[in-house]
Amino acid sequence: MIACYMSLTDEIADQIAGLGTLEEVIEQIEDLSVRDLCPLYEMDKLWDGLHYLLTGNPASEPIENHPLSEAIVGVHDLFAEDGGFISAIGCDELGKIITELKQVDRQALKNQFSIASFQKAKIYPNIWEESKREELATELLRELEGLLRFYEESEQAHRDVLISIY
Known part of the structure; x- marks a missing residue:
């Protein structure tokens, strides 16, 4: 399961909102992605780990x-099925999220990063090994910075964000 964050114009957001099934939404997301019509941020498989690191x-x-x-994971759930989901964040909701992401103490996050805790919580995917602690901590913080930049760009462009994890 990978996470993809897509920055949408109001027109495209309305088109997606009008679709009836998860399959139709996934098809539309993949079509937009292939045709490079919307800015994307692909977090790949670290979405669960970053959520756990930020929230516990x-x-x-x-x-x-x-x-x-x-x-x-977004603000508005649109579809959830078979462990995957599609959600959204409105442009007007990005400011609050951006402010909180900027206030996160990166060094404190790195210091509190516990492989044992991730393993105990069964955080997806099963990659949490003590021998990779530094590398994984660096990757998680890199994803945090990438997501923050993506949200800032989306807000500046007055775009909504569609989150798909499947």
Whole structure:
């Protein structure tokens, strides 16, 4: 399962909102992606780990009205099926998320990163090995910075964000 964040114009967001099934939404996302019509941020497989690092909860247990949780899994659930889901963040909701992401103490996150905790919580994917602690911590923080930049660019362009994890 990989996470893809897509920056959408109002027109494209309305088209997607009008689709009836998860399969139709996935097909539309993949078509937009292939045709390079919307800016993308692909987090690949570290979405659950970053959610856990930021919130202490796996992404399967999102925290309502928690900007750091919403940064990873979105604000508005659109579809959920077979462990995957599609959600959205409105452009007007990005400011709060961006502010919270900027305030995160990166060094504190790195210091509190515990492989044992990730293993105990069964954070996806099963890559959390003590021998890779530094490398994984660096990757998680890199994803945090990439997602923050993507959200800032989306907000500046007055775009909504569609999050797909499947």
